[in-house]
Structure formats: structure tokens, C-alpha cells
Amino acid sequence: MKNQFTTPDGYTSDIAVFTITSESSSEYKPPLKTLKIMLIKRSEMDHEGNPNIEAGKWALPGGFVRPNETAFQAAERKLFEETGVDGLRIKHFGVYDSPSRDHRGWIISNAHYVIANESSLKNRKTTLDAQDIQLFSMEEALALELAFDHHAIMDDALWFIKKDMALTTLAKHFLPEEFVLSELQGVLLTVLDDPSISTDAAFFRKAPTLPFIEAVSENGKLKKSNAYSKTPAQLYRFTDFQPIVSVYRNKLKG
Amino acid sequence: MKNQFTTPDGYTSDIAVFTITSESSSEYKPPLKTLKIMLIKRSEMDHEGNPNIEAGKWALPGGFVRPNETAFQAAERKLFEETGVDGLRIKHFGVYDSPSRDHRGWIISNAHYVIANESSLKNRKTTLDAQDIQLFSMEEALALELAFDHHAIMDDALWFIKKDMALTTLAKHFLPEEFVLSELQGVLLTVLDDPSISTDAAFFRKAPTLPFIEAVSENGKLKKSNAYSKTPAQLYRFTDFQPIVSVYRNKLKG
DNA sequence: GAAATAGTGTCTCTTAGACAATATCCA
DNA sequence: TGGATATTGTCTAAGAGACACTATTTC
Numbered sequence: 001m002k003n004q005f006t007t008p009d010g011y012t013s014d015i016a017v018f019t020i021t022s023e024s025s026s027e028y029k030p031p032l033k034t035l036k037i038m039l040i041k042r043s044e045m046d047h048e049g050n051p052n053i054e055a056g057k058w059a060l061p062g063g064f065v066r067p068n069e070t071a072f073q074a075a076e077r078k079l080f081e082e083t084g085v086d087g088l089r090i091k092h093f094g095v096y097d098s099p100s101r102d103h104r105g106w107i108i109s110n111a112h113y114v115i116a117n118e119s120s121l122k123n124r125k126t127t128l129d130a131q132d133i134q135l136f137s138m139e140e141a142l143a144l145e146l147a148f149d150h151h152a153i154m155d156d157a158l159w160f161i162k163k164d165m166a167l168t169t170l171a172k173h174f175l176p177e178e179f180v181l182s183e184l185q186g187v188l189l190t191v192l193d194d195p196s197i198s199t200d201a202a203f204f205r206k207a208p209t210l211p212f213i214e215a216v217s218e219n220g221k222l223k224k225s226n227a228y229s230k231t232p233a234q235l236y237r238f239t240d241f242q243p244i245v246s247v248y249r250n251k252l253k254g
Numbered sequence: 255m256k257n258q259f260t261t262p263d264g265y266t267s268d269i270a271v272f273t274i275t276s277e278s279s280s281e282y283k284p285p286l287k288t289l290k291i292m293l294i295k296r297s298e299m300d301h302e303g304n305p306n307i308e309a310g311k312w313a314l315p316g317g318f319v320r321p322n323e324t325a326f327q328a329a330e331r332k333l334f335e336e337t338g339v340d341g342l343r344i345k346h347f348g349v350y351d352s353p354s355r356d357h358r359g360w361i362i363s364n365a366h367y368v369i370a371n372e373s374s375l376k377n378r379k380t381t382l383d384a385q386d387i388q389l390f391s392m393e394e395a396l397a398l399e400l401a402f403d404h405h406a407i408m409d410d411a412l413w414f415i416k417k418d419m420a421l422t423t424l425a426k427h428f429l430p431e432e433f434v435l436s437e438l439q440g441v442l443l444t445v446l447d448d449p450s451i452s453t454d455a456a457f458f459r460k461a462p463t464l465p466f467i468e469a470v471s472e473n474g475k476l477k478k479s480n481a482y483s484k485t486p487a488q489l490y491r492f493t494d495f496q497p498i499v500s501v502y503r504n505k506l507k508g
Numbered sequence: 509g510a511a512a513t514a515g516t517g518t519c520t521c522t523t524a525g526a527c528a529a530t531a532t533c534c535a
Numbered sequence: 536t537g538g539a540t541a542t543t544g545t546c547t548a549a550g551a552g553a554c555a556c557t558a559t560t561t562c
Contacts, residue, residue, distance in 0.1 A: 006321045008265045011351070011362060028512075028561075067260045067360045070351045095349055095364050097265070097324045106321045108265060108362065110349050166500040167421070182513080188502065195552090196503040202552065204515055209550095210502070229513040230560035246420040247497040248442065248464070249450040250504040250524075250550095282534075282539070436540080449525090456525065458542060463523095483540045484533035504523095504551075 009105030013074035014062030014150070015090065016113045016157035017083075019121055020174045020190055021135065030228045033186040035161075037141050037154065038121060040082055040130035047081075047128040053104060054147035060154065061130070062109070071110035079114070083133055084125040088114045089173060093160045094153070101149045109148075113157045115173040165191045167245060169212050172238040178216050180225055180233040181207050208234075211252055212241040263359030267328035268316030268404070269344065270367045270411035271337075273375055274428045274444055275389065284482045287440040289415075291395050291408060292375060294336055294384035301335075301382040307358060308401035314408065315384070316363070325364035333368070337387055338379040342368045343427060347414045348407070355403045363402075367411045369427040419445045421499060423466050426492040432470050434479050434487040435461050462488075465506055466495040 017038040022031040039058045046052045061082045065074040072090060080086050096109040124133050136144070141154060164170040165188065174187045181204055188197050196202050207213060216223040216235040224232035244253040271292040276285040293312045300306045315336045319328040329344050350363040378387050390398070395408060418424040419442065428441045435458055442451050450456050461467060470477040470489040478486035498507040 006318075008262050008321070008362075011262045011265075030513080064260075065351070067262070068353050070353070071349060092349060095325060095346060097319070097364070099322050099324070108262075110351070166498070166502070168501070181515090192500070192502075194500065194503060194507075199552085200514085201516090201554080206502070206551085212501070226560085230562095231512080231514045231558070232560080233514060243501040244420070245499040245501055246446070246448065247422070247466070247499055247506060248420070248446075248460070249448060252501060253448075284540080434541090453525085454541085455527080455543090460524085480533085484535095485531070485539085485541045486533080487541060 006106075008108050010102075010107040011065045011071070012062055012107060012109045013065050013071040013078060014060045014109050014111050014153060015075045015079055016060055016111070016154055017079070017085070017088070017116055017121070018113060018157070018161055019116045019118050019135065020187055021118055022186075028226075028228065028230050030180075030182040030186055033183075033190050034137050035190040036135040036137055037157075038083065038085075038116075038124065038133065038135050039141060039144070039146075041132035041134075042147060043129055043131045045128075052129075053102075057147040058136075058141075058144050059147035060111075060150045063129070065110070072112070075110075075112045082127050082129045084123050084127065085116070085121055086123070088116050088120060090114050091160075094156055096149055096153055098149070109153070111153050111157065113160060115161070115170060117173060117176070162191050169238055169241075169243065175238075178223070178225075178235040178237050180228060180235060182228060182233065184213075184236070208236070210243075212239050212243055213237070214239050260360075262362050264356075264361040265319045265325070266316055266361060266363045267319050267325040267332060268314045268363050268365050268407060269329045269333055270314055270365070270408055271333070271339070271342070271370055271375070272367065272411070272415055273370045273372050273389065274441055275372055276440075282480075282482065282484050284434075284436040284440055287437075287444050288391050289444040290389040290391055291411075292337065292339075292370075292378065292387065292389055293395060293398070293400075295386035295388075296401060297383055297385045299382075306383075307356075311401040312390075312395075312398050313401035314365075314404045317383070319364070326366070329364075329366045336381050336383045338377050338381065339370070339375055340377070342370050342374060344368050348410055350403055350407055352403065363407070365407050365411065367414060369415070369424060371428060371430070416445050423492055423495075423497065429492075432477070432479075432489040432491050434482060434489060436482060436487065438467075438490070462490070464497075466493050466497050467491070468493050 020033050020035050022033055024031040040061050042055050042057055042059050043052055044055045061079055063078045065071050075090050090112050092112050094111045099106060126133055171187050185203050213236050216237050223235045225235050226232050273290055274287050275290055276287055278285040294315050296309050296311055296313050297306055298309045315333055317332045319325050334340050344366050346366050348365045353360060380387055425441050439457050467490050470491050477489045479489050480486050
């Protein structure tokens with residue numbers, strides 16, 4: 001084509017992969033949950049053997065979008081290529097296009113985030129592009145020196161996660177199919193800070209009435225679990241209900 | 255730079271400009287409010303004298319991002335260049351990068367929306383790039399044959415407006431500094447459909463208690479307006495309070 | 509029985525929601 | 536006075552928030 005205008009030097013897709021890890025402190029106790037982000041350590045050489053830019057630094061997985069795909073498709077592809085992880089729910093949240101963000105030139109990053117169940121990251125493995133992969137807590141991650149403007153991207157992604165956690169049933173992607181209320185509470189508390197969630201009496205009374213959560217039954221009677229307590233605790237699952245909230249009304253829309 | 259990867263053929267910034275027009279039906283009556291979008295009719299030649307692609311079609315204002323600016327800055331610039339409109343609150347909401355969206359090549363669009371007070375669009379004028387500018391109601395606009403994938407972009411923008419209207423104090427950007435409850439109600443109803451808003455008794459009782467709205471006083475007494483009714487109606491303004499909602503609690507966060 | 513988690517009982521206060529009544533002003 | 540818009544009264548039922556109490560199991 002006739003080039004009538006200046007073109008960017010590259011278009012990349014980056015992905016902030018979040019998960020919540022469970023660490024059981026002792027038996028019959030709800031596990032300690034922590035929000036973590038998966039970062040890769042950039043290899044010295046890329047998979048084509050060329051010296052890699054920002055090599056050795058920790059970074060969000062991602063890479064150049066091919067001309068025959070969208071950034072979304074690239075996100076899926078790079079995530080698999082670089083970390084071996086597959087089949088996650090990817091969401092766009094922003095574009096980073098400051099002219100100075102990448103000293104190779106004018107490179108635009110289309111940023112995504114992913115909510116991953118801890119188990120879905122089990123398959124992660126280092127690759128040619130990533131000499132190391134690790135999960136970092138947000139404190140750890142924000143203290144690292146990251147490649148490019150990935151620090152800002154990560155910061156924004158965290159903000160989106162918090163918003164989505166409060167406004168949607170995002171929490172379900174961090175939980176097993178069937179879960180106990182204290183697990184849900186634990187997930188919410190890794191990201192949200194709210195007395196109506198942290199106060200047991202309030203949360204345990206309110207949660208079962210939420211329209212997007214239902215108690216699990218088996219053989220006609222309520223299904224309980226002793227995974228985290230001596231007292232059998234009721235199992236719940238998310239329904240397909242999509243709550244709609246508004247600042248002008250209090251009730252969740254039926 | 256050494257070009258180790260395929261580069262996009264262009265990076266554009268597009269802007270969906272929304273406003274709510276007021277049409278007074280008769281005296282002492284709240285005006286009829288309608289959500290509208292500002293579109294431009296693409297000129298036969300661009301401002302450099304080259305034949306314009308998709309000429310003659312209606313489209314979102316926008317254009318190519320320059321290498322020394324961000325898409326956000328380009329949005330501000332193009333909006334002014336193409337429509338003469340300035341000083342609006344611009345927000346990114348999505349990226350459109352389907353390989354087939356523009357037959358000139360691989361062109362990525364960074365999409366924004368703008369909420370404009372009707373009066374701020376008063377200055378709009380046709381330019382070299384835009385042989386015509388008009389406000390369309392959403393029904394009209396969605397029925398037009400638009401350039402590129404602007405139909406999809408507009409659709410998505412509308413969805414974001416609805417979400418923001420429900421979740422934030424976005425409504426204030428459609429209203430004058432001081433307004434009457436029926437005006438607020440009118441603005442909300444152009445986008446939202448909710449009995450707690452459309453029912454007068456419910457809305458007029460609830461709205462004054464909202465933490466982000468306050469009654470206007472003057473000389474120690476409440477300020478009223480007869481603009482839309484024979485009965486003097488209380489004037490209100492938005493405060494700086496940013497409401498936070500959540501599906502897990504009902505109250506707006508203090 | 510002690511300890512730990514998972515709830516429930518009860519009370520108070522606030523609010524939603526429905527419906528009716530009142531208030532203000534103009535023609 | 537009638538008509539139109541802008542409120543307010545009143546009632547009921549539901550829910551939030553606080554605090555104490557009960558229930559189930561293991562050691």
C-alpha cells in the first residue's frame with residue numbers, strides 16, 4: 001500500500017495473569033489465600049536466536065501480534081508459547097502507547113488480564129522466551145524492576161481486577177466449582193476490603209441470599225464439606241445470574 | 255531500527271461523542287431528552303488533498319495517531335481538527351484490530367468515547383475532513399451505513415455509556431452545574447430503564463439522599479428553579495463523592 | 509470439656525416500594 | 536378552579552448491622 005502516514009514499529013499483546021494461591025496453615029482451618037501474578041523472566045535470546053531486549057528482567061508474558069490475528073488471539077498464543085498455559089478467560093483492559101515506552105521505537109501494547117484458577121497454572125513451564133516463570137504476590141511484584149512500562153500496566157490491571165471482583169461474579173474464576181463460604185470470603189478478601197465481607201456474621205448471613213449463588217444438594221439433601229473445618233460446611237456454587245448494580249438503586253436487579 | 259517483525263500499517267484513534275439534547279415540548283414542562291451521537295460525513299478528499307477512503311460515508315471522528323503522541327492525544331487533536339470541539343472528557347474503551355477491518359491494510363483503531371454537554375458541541379463545524387457533521391439519535395445512527403467497523407465500535411461505546419451511567423456519576427457531564435431532579439431523571443432515563451428511576455415518587459424521594467448529590471443553597475436558603483415547572487423545584491449539584499458499589503453489599507460506600 | 513469453625517436468634521434502625529395526599533404556581 | 540409538576544405522609548415488609556448465642560466436630 002502507499003504509505004501516506006507514519007506507521008507504528010510494532011504492536012504487542014501483553015497479559016497480566018492473576019491467580020489466588022491457597023496455602024493450608026493447618027488442618028481444619030480455611031487456607032491462607034494470596035493474590036498472585038505470573039511473571040516471566042525474559043530470556044537472553046528470543047526463540048529465533050536474536051538477542052532479546054530487556055533480557056533478564058521480569059515482565060508480563062506477551063509479544064508481537066501477527067498481521068493475521070487480533071491482539072486477543074495473540075494473547076492466547078503467546079500465553080501458551082511462553083508459559084504453556086492454555087484455555088483461560090482473557091480480557092482486554094487498556095492500551096499503552098506512550099511514544100517513549102519502548103526504546104526500540106513506536107510500539108503499542110494492547111494489555112489484557114486473565115483470572116486463573118490456581119490449578120490451571122499447574123502446567124506452566126519455562127520456554128525459549130522465558131528462562132524463568134514465577135508467581136509473585138502483589139507486594140513482591142510491585143517491588144521488582146520490570147521490563148518496559150509493565151509496572152504501570154500491572155498496576156492498572158490490579159485496579160481492574162478489584163473493580164471486576166466487586167461488580168461481577170469474577171470471584172468464581174478463582175474458586176472450584178463447589179466451594180464453601182469461607183473460601184469465597186477468603187477470595188474476596190485478597191482483593192476487597194469491606195466490613196460486610198470481613199465480618200463473619202454479616203458475610204455468612206448475607207452470602208447465601210445472593211442471587212448468583214446457590215446451595216449444592218446431592219440426593220435430595222444439602223451437600224456439606226469438612227475440607228476446612230470440623231463442622232460440616234454447606235457447599236455452594238455460582239449460578240448463571242449476572243448481577244447488575246447501580247449507584248441509583250440498592251437492590252441487585254432481578 | 256532493524257525490522258525483525260511485521261509492523262501494522264497504521265494506528266488510528268476514533269471517538270464516539272455522545273450528548274443528550276433537550277427539546278422543550280411546551281412551557282413549564284421538563285424537556286424531552288434524547289441521547290445522540292455526533293458523526294461526521296467523510297470528505298471526498300482529506301485535508302492534504304488525497305482522495306479519502308470511505309468517502310461520503312458517515313463515521314466516527316478520528317484519524318491517524320502521530321508517532322510523537324498517544325492515541326488519547328490524537329483523539330483530542332482530531333476532535334478539534336475535524337469538528338472544532340475542544341475541552342471534553344475523553345475515555346478509552348476498546349481496541350479494534352481485526353485484520354480485515356480496513357481494506358487499506360492492517361490498521362488498529364484505539365476507540366474512545368466522550369460525554370459532552372449539549373452546549374459544548376455548539377461550536378461544532380464542518381472542516382476539510384468532514385463535509386458534514388450531525389447529531390443522530392441512537393436509532394438513526396445504528397441504521398446508517400457507517401465507514402469501516404464503526405457500527406460495532408458505536409455499539410460497544412453505547413454499552414460502556416450505559417454501564418458508566420449506572421456505576422458512576424457520569425450523568426453530571428450531561429447536566430448543567432445546577433439542575434433539578436426531573437432533569438437528572440430525564441438524563442438517566444435516556445440510557446437506563448429502571449422503575450426506581452422512572453417512578454416519580456421513588457426517584458424524588460431517593461435522589462436527594464444520594465451521597466453524591468447535594469441541594470444548592472443561596473443566601474442561607476434553598477435555591478429553587480421554575481425553569482421546567484410552575485412549582486419551584488429544588489436545585490441540586492453533584493458533589494465530589496465517588497460512589498463505590500459492589501454486588502456483595504447494598505449500601506454505597508461512605 | 510476446650511477449641512475452632514459454621515452458622516442462627518434477636519433486636520434496632522433504615523430503607524424500598526406502593527399509594528395517597530398535599531403544595532405551588534399559572535392560566 | 537383545573538391542570539401540571541414537585542414533593543411529602545404513611546404504611547408495610549425487607550434488609551443491614553451489631554451482638555450474643557447455638558451447633559458440630561476433633562483432640
